[in-house]
Amino acid sequence: MKMITTVGVGLLLIFACIGSVRGQQVSLGVRGGFSGTTAAWDGEEPITMDWNSDFHIGGLVKADLHELFAIQLEAWYARKGTGAEFTDADAVADYSVAYLEVPLLAKLRIPTGSAVRVSPHLFAGPAVAFELSCNISGIVMGIPLDDDCEAPGIGIERKTTDVSLLFGGGLEIQMGPGAVMLDALYDLGLRNLNDDPELPDDAVKNRVFMVSVGYVVPIGGR
Numbered sequence: 001m002k003m004i005t006t007v008g009v010g011l012l013l014i015f016a017c018i019g020s021v022r023g024q025q026v027s028l029g030v031r032g033g034f035s036g037t038t039a040a041w042d043g044e045e046p047i048t049m050d051w052n053s054d055f056h057i058g059g060l061v062k063a064d065l066h067e068l069f070a071i072q073l074e075a076w077y078a079r080k081g082t083g084a085e086f087t088d089a090d091a092v093a094d095y096s097v098a099y100l101e102v103p104l105l106a107k108l109r110i111p112t113g114s115a116v117r118v119s120p121h122l123f124a125g126p127a128v129a130f131e132l133s134c135n136i137s138g139i140v141m142g143i144p145l146d147d148d149c150e151a152p153g154i155g156i157e158r159k160t161t162d163v164s165l166l167f168g169g170g171l172e173i174q175m176g177p178g179a180v181m182l183d184a185l186y187d188l189g190l191r192n193l194n195d196d197p198e199l200p201d202d203a204v205k206n207r208v209f210m211v212s213v214g215y216v217v218p219i220g221g222r
Contacts, residue, residue: 025064031074031181031214032057039082039095040189043202050083052094062107062216070107075100078129080187080206084138093138093145095156101187103127103166117174124167127187131160157196162206164189170212178217185210 035054041047058076065071081096105125112119134149136156149156170183189206196202 025218026220027062027064027178027216027218029060029062029178029181029214029216030058031060031076031183031212033210033212035079036209037080037082038207039084040205040207041084041203043194043199043204045086045202048085050085052081052083052096054079054081054096056101056210056212058101060214060216068109068111070109072103072105072107072123074103074105076103077101077132078208080129080208091138093136095134095136095149097134097149098132099129099162100132101127101129101162105166119172119174119179120169121172122167122169123183124165127164127166129162129164131162134158157194159191159193159195161191162189162193163191164206168210172216175215178215181212181214181216183210183212183214185212 033056035056036051037054038051039049041049056076056078058074058078060072060074062070062072076099078099078101079096080099081094083092083094085092103125104127105123107121107123110120110122134156135147136149137146139145149158165188166185167188168183168185170181172179172181187206187208187210189208192203192205194202194204
């Protein structure tokens with residue numbers, strides 16, 4: 001039920017965006033690719049956070065408000081998390097969370113000349129992510145662990161909605177009826193996801209680097 005609700009929120013936002021930019025050039029697209037994920041940790045217990053390899057995949061709607069400026073609303077299935085090594089304890093763990101993430105990006109094209117089919121761009125904007133699932137695996141005091149974050153004996157106290165700032169750049173290459181997108185993105189988590197009342201001063205925030213490939217096709221407008 002939670003997944004259906006969050007997907008519905010993402011779709012409603014996309015439809016609202018399309019309706020608000022009638023008369024502009026509107027394009028639809030898909031994207032997906034590699035994600036390198038970790039977390040920033042600030043707490044009393046010494047923990048080493050490692051990078052994990054994961055992926056993201058989703059769709060987008062883009063509205064060209066000017067020849068050099070566009071807004072882009074996206075909805076992704078994105079996996080985030082980190083590997084953690086507890087320095088003062090015999091424990092290592094991998095923490096993996098799946099989100100529905102909805103970024104709203106302002107996109108600035110860099111002029112290259114009308115005859116050039118390759119268009120570089122920069123973008124930045126906020127994103128909100130809704131947790132769909134959470135899993136933790138590893139070895140604690142020699143005992144293997146692989147379970148849901150809500151399982152008895154685990155019960156990780158966490159916030160299930162994240163807020164972040166996403167920025168990066170890339171290229172659009174005209175190909176066929178649309179354009180191929182090649183992007184590099186950094187997803188900077190702004191919200192402390194720790195929700196443990198016994199450790200109120202501990203902070204953990206998502207950090208994600210993404211390399212993404214997509215394709216956009218104009219569907220209407222000028």
